Amino acid sequence: MSHSVIMLGTGSPRLNTERLSSASLLQMEDVPILVDCGEGATMQLVKAGVPPQKVKHVFFTHLHADHMLGYANFLISGWVEGRRELTIVGPVGTKKMHDLLIEMLEDDIEYRMSLGRPEAGIRDVKVIEIEEPGHVDVELPMEIHCARMIHNVPTYAYRFEKEGVSVVFSGDTAPPTDELVKLAQGANLLIHDSALTRIEGDQMTNASKIWENLQKEHCTPAQAAETARRANVDQLVLTHFLPKMDPKQAMVDAAEVFNGKIIIPKDLDIIQVAVKSPVN
Template sequence: MKLTVLGSGSPEAYIRRASSGYLLEVGEDKILFDCGGGVFDNLVRSGRLPSDITHLFFSHLHTDHMMDYARLVHAAWDEGAKPLLVWGPKPIARQSELLFGREGVLSPDLIARTELAPSQQVWVARGGTLPRAWPSPQVTEISPGFAFEGNGWMLKSCEVPHAQPAFDCMAFSVESGDKKFVYSGDAGICDPLRKLARDADFLLHWCYCLTGEEVHPAIKQNSPNPAEIAQMAESSGVKRLLISHFRIHMDTEEGHERTRNDLEANFNGPASVAEDLEVYEI
């Protein structure tokens, strides 16, 4: 398995980091976990095309995890790709219909691209055929505990505390051969996540605040700091830890030094802060 970080930031507008998005390659499959703002551009910067993505899984439906969804689907459709396979919690099916349906927000664009003669001829010149179908991602709504068997890999999920009851929030694991990758999504530390992360070769975990940072109790409850994440990873037998979702105020020399110290003090394996476009072999 190979992981490419396409977005390691937060909802904040920030030139250094796109919002959440992580590409996991397993054999011929290219599995995207979340698709926040800026992820599309980093996908292209990484040397891939939108049509390369074979599977998209949403951990939850905060916009910083899905803002580039429409752009990805539209661009892959414009390349003539097969409909994208999409999984996510409710109401991802309704959101998809509101984007790409006949009464959706993109319908004026799609009518123009499929029905106007100049656009039709551009499409034909690029190898397309008429009539041109609209983009139609194949969407499956899922709940925590969902599992999926891919071509040489198995995905599992669990519920994690974050934005309930507004929508379900999930963490995912992918196992292939003797390797195991776990993505926390946005998650408070909990027993289901500990179980999912047990003996993982690679844990990618969000981090929304620094150790010792003053935050509101409602945020602190489900927003573990680097020390707490490292302790959980160590107790779960994780071999490598990558923390992500860094906010602007954390992304300073002092913030990184504090984070490195916390990781080294509480986790015995390799551990670091994610950066956009980094690549990891698992």
């Protein structure tokens, strides 16, 4: 049994040629699930060798631009390439976002249908909006739970679990992360917001005000590591990085708190979900 996560976008809303905004592809055995869909996610899938039309499930942690701006392209390109079914999951507002995109793309969809493409995969997209944290009811061969995070719009972390192997995505969150600690308890892999890395020479004139606000919406590497330690996870992956972040410093900051394996990925890195063999 093999599970992996392709880090399609490890960046933030800040423009960065090295790191695109948030998107990850979870592959639980042969089931690909896109978690967030920042700008460029579809082309990152292609670069990673995953045909976008094979992805039939998208989970949005929340609807900030850096987590959904790539969805319009995914929606159309995947269908044009042959996707014939799609389910999307996200907080309340996901249906409105999807419907607005469909409306915006109406002429394009009509034109492509006039060339013979079917309605399936574009007009019959199933949208599941989460109203309460807990079990997420989606037709997939795994258990999925979510928990509410601390951010400035409704945001959910997701736990995907199959035959005792579990992967958790935090989405964006500020501490305290008690709900995330519960959700991620004993997980094999925790992918955690770590936007608040130290950055040098930031040129933004209002950087200090933005930075002050960010403290209420995101975590530092040490705070992410604290969640990983309290949740007793095997591996911690830090992500959602600002430009000019220092990966070495982020690693030092996290490793002071968490003894398990810590990964600071680049875009398109593939992380294997390590499964501990049972201790007899």
